Amino acid sequence: MKELSSRTAGFTDSVIRRMTRISNRYGAVNLSQGFPDFDPPEAVTDRLAQTAKEGPHQYALTWGAQNFREALAAKQEHFSGVRVDPEEEIVVTCGSTEAMMAAMLAVTNPGDKVIIFSPFYENYGADTILAGAEPIYVALKPPSFSFHVGELEQAFRQGAKALILCNPSNPCGKVFSYGELRIIADLAVKYDAYVITDEVYEHIVYEPCKHTYLSSLPGMSERTIICSSLSKTYSITGWRLGYVIAAPHIAGRIKKVHDFLTVGAAAPLMEAAVVGLAFPDEYYYELRRHYTHMKDLFIGGLKDLGLTFTEPQGAYYVLVDVSEFGVRDDVRFCEWMAEKVGVGAVPGSSFFREEVHHLIRLHFAKRDDTLYEALNRLEGLKKKAESYRD
Template structure:
């Protein structure tokens, strides 16, 4: 029999995040591996979806999303970043931020192209590109400061480089790229005529008075930037699979067409729920999200330090990378499994976010949990000492 899987199959395996989630469930542990935010879903979001179902929003939408949601996204973007966006030509609603990224890669990049990526990276970005024959070129950011220079970027570029990927605030490091750092990226992109794909899904999780800067707002960046975000984290609706891309109409149309091919459209009533959330939730909601997670960050990082797992305190998002070299094991995966066996707390080995040796010293913990769950996890970790 000559039947076989595609050549792409070896490139796409189950992620370490899901592997550790399965291991955690097997032992009945506390899952700090998967990036699920335990916020309650805001009432306007739930009511908006329920009312939309009752009102008949249950069929296909336009390939780029319902007008109400596209208009709400455009208004939100201007409200928080100052960007003026045309909801009828510059917004594409997709199957989560990962869906928007996939559709953008399909539309704008070719097999054999290269893309500059900062590591630690989000694994879905890397695997998405690999599945399309796109090669990442890495710029390594090392703890504790996660800094880079213009020279670091230049060393990664080749004649085949077509884009750079930014995740700010970042998963897993929690790095919030400053305006000065983004200016370096902007100059680099302009000098090499690159697209800039930005994953801004954690834009409302920023700490210590920092501000999220959307790269498209920098001078000269609007046309070359594909701004990607979504609702999974800030509204705690990871299972709704709704995200979006904002970009120049010349790029939005092909992104929308590939989005139609792969996803057809986002779930219509859920689009209306998110539109209602964007319209009705005030600044206090988003400020509360940041304040709540900053408080949890402070508590959890203190617990990691008490446990002898030195944390790299994040500036945003809701993950903490910690040094796990004090734990038994030769690799980050062995140390993560040891920690799970000893404490019942699941994390993700840092090797899921690095290709090199730095990742073997680290593990990622998600602290976006209900307080009683987080307190239980912290107590268990402290018993390591």
């Protein structure tokens, strides 16, 4: 038989989702795949129950239900200060995963170059390859995960058509400062490049850090393509409600790509989620307070256990250094940890272009009792690791 697609020949399954399956197999506390174990806001689920009886149950408009787009535009304007046209500048997608893929396909041609900061969420490289583009990786240097301006400009000089920016960052929890964003924006304008932003953690930022929307910077509203979703802000990762916000001529192209990728997002879920998009500021204050509590609980526990890690500024992940255990194969170590320690983690090598095998990613979007159970199990890590061998 003829060979299958060469562009997907090097793909593996998602390491993150694989670690969830391994965690389930061994009954481990799953701190690998980033979803909470607490419920969405009651007002949203109540509206979903009502919608299940009343509808809508048929196709919504391909690029999103009217009331959903209007509510999303109002929320985005409120927090970013940038006006958004719900008719011309929003495309509702099946999760931010589709949003990113649709944006890549709409912006790049085969052979174009795309800058990706490393570490990165695992989909970015795959999306670039599926679009036929070539990734250029620029390192974010620990422990601050800052970039070298000269290295970033050199990447732009290679003719990059776009840059992917995850802010706050998954997996390292970095929140890019205003100064760093100005550098990125100035280079994007100088070299006439698009910036595709992943801002799904926009409301999960820890004091004193603040989230700045790149689209609000001078010259960036017309060249920023925002990819995001409701998954993290409203604890509805399974609803798969994402969106793209971009200038009309870009959004218009993305609408066409989206139409042939998935047709449209789920109509009843959009209807129910409108309630969440209309929440007052108090909801977002409480969201930050809740996540700050979970971070402090978990990070405090890691400190007490004597583990080495980089404290996140945003999102809900922490990179833990396991080099003290002589780890050379972090994938094998995470599988061992799920089985022998009972905690699921993601090997850091799945996020880095560089040769990194001494980091694992844990997440803390969990109830207190879940986090305490995970910490209780991790208490035995150092002792059990004495018998661990790569």
